[in-house]
């Protein structure tokens with residue numbers, strides 16, 4: 053089969069895989085007319101091209117680019133199907149961490165030995181990058197920051213003694229505080245003990261604690277947790293309403309590294325209002341987790357909140373689960389946080405070997421690279437077969453997508469990298485979208501998370517002779533893995549014995565390191581998030597425009613008689629004719645919330661409407 057592609061577009065590549073923007077010049081790639089390529093062509097060595105953009109075929113492919121006279125021939129074998137050969141592949145590649153009881157099976161990813169060999173030098177470079185990072189290199193160059201989440205579970209690793217001290221002191225303070233809250237030594241003014249936690253935070257300041265609460269909180273925790281992780285007023289009202297009179301015994305933890313995230317600030321202001329209305333003193337029940345001297349830190353200090361815990365500059369939001377962000381909430385729910393840290397530390401240790409086959413994070417990163425052609429050409433579907441791990445995929449979504457989804461690489465080349473992550477849980481998702489995974493568009497690879505222990509010992513029950521409910525769950529996982537593979541859908545399986553603080557800590561650490569290694573393989577900064585700023589900035593501009601619209605409407609509404617305005621008139625008076633669509637949306641939103649009145653027309657036909665405010669605020673006119 054031969055097909056034409058235009059210059060720089062996807063080149064299909066296997067078994068000699070293109071391993072990045074650069075790949076080895078080999079017999080698989082022949083430039084018949086080098087003068088048509090815009091940069092000097094070496095006769096041997098590395099040639100830089102744009103990486104492939106289309107999903108890798110499993111059948112032999114030959115693509116020719118007539119424009120540039122580039123020919124790429126590749127012969128990629130179909131995935132191995134012979135049961136004995138597969139069993140051998142399974143055994144040969146199975147990774148086991150004995151102490152953690154964790155296994156990683158990469159046998160259902162079809163990478164070749166050749167690919168493995170090709171990637172070896174780049175993985176060694178990634179290992180070196182990780183060593184430097186752990187030693188305190190400025191691994192986040194754009195923000196000039198060290199990246200120290202690995203020190204949190206092994207404080208001695210921190211490059212400076214005062215950092216080690218800070219980590220250890222904070223951990224001691226967390227354990228101490230949690231113990232005193234649970235025992236009732238620290239209590240709310242009007243109750244004998246705290247019974248509820250209301251955690252306010254978003255992104256990395258929510259996803260880890262949410263995942264861990266769902267995974268590990270006991271059925272009857274000493275304090276139950278709920279979250280406000282948005283600026284949705286109805287969502288906030290719901291959480292406060294659910295607390296009801298227990299607001300009196302609610303410990304409010306406000307989490308924000310920057311201390312200035314609008315959603316979190318709004319959540320705090322709404323909750324403080326609820327406290328005021330209930331006649332409660334918020335400061336006696338509020339705890340802040342934030343960077344020293346942030347807006348939140350200063351507020352908490354000035355208002356004399358119950359406690360403040362630090363979030364370190366060198367810990368990113370999405371890797372903050374083992375900092376006060378994750379640990380305080382976990383400890384208050386009775387979760388053994390030292391076990392979480394031990395699990396993470398053991399996993400980190402395993403991921404320090406430079407023997408790729410024995411390094412689970414490197415194996416994961418390698419599989420991601422193979423499956424996605426190193427350019428995110430396939431999505432990562434994460435399917436834990438365990439209800440308590442439901443939020444793992446959501447947690448990983450931020451960890452992976454915010455870390456890897458980058459426009460530029462470290463050398464400033466536009467690369468638009470990333471890997472899309474989604475998933476909920478098995479077997480539930482089999483009844484939702486596995487149909488498409490098995491038979492539909494082939495744009496993904498799966499990661500199964502398997503938990504061997506079905507339920508605590510002593511509770512087993514056979515619902516059919518010889519078969520338990522958990523056997524079904526096991527059967528569905530294995531069946532789906534086989535069914536997908538038989539249709540050439542690749543999968544990874546991570547297996548843990550049980551969902552425990554130790555195994556959860558290990559899973560978090562495994563993926564943190566896999567992301568770090570993969571980022572190094574594709575040469576991007578995994579530790580910044582410049583793209584997030586664009587949305588925040590635009591939101592600020594919308595709110596600023598809304599204030600101008602309000603001022604214009606107010607002035608017209610203060611006239612006698614009131615002067616209803618068309619959208620064009622409002623845009624004109626705001627000196628923002630190009631923003632008329634946004635002005636329309638602002639009006640529609642205000643009208644839906646009874647803050648603007650529509651004199652004529654309806655929102656469905658924007659040109660017809662004339663708007664005024666129900667009340668004229670004379671003071672505002674002259675403000």
Ligand SMILES: O=P(O)(O)OC[C@H]1O[C@H](O)[C@H](O)[C@@H](O)[C@@H]1O
Nearest residue numbers: 255256257308309310313369584
């Ligand atoms: O912890 P905060 O400073 O409030 O930040 C919360 C979140 O804000 C942004 O969306 C960032 O992209 C996330 O990485 C971060 O976790």
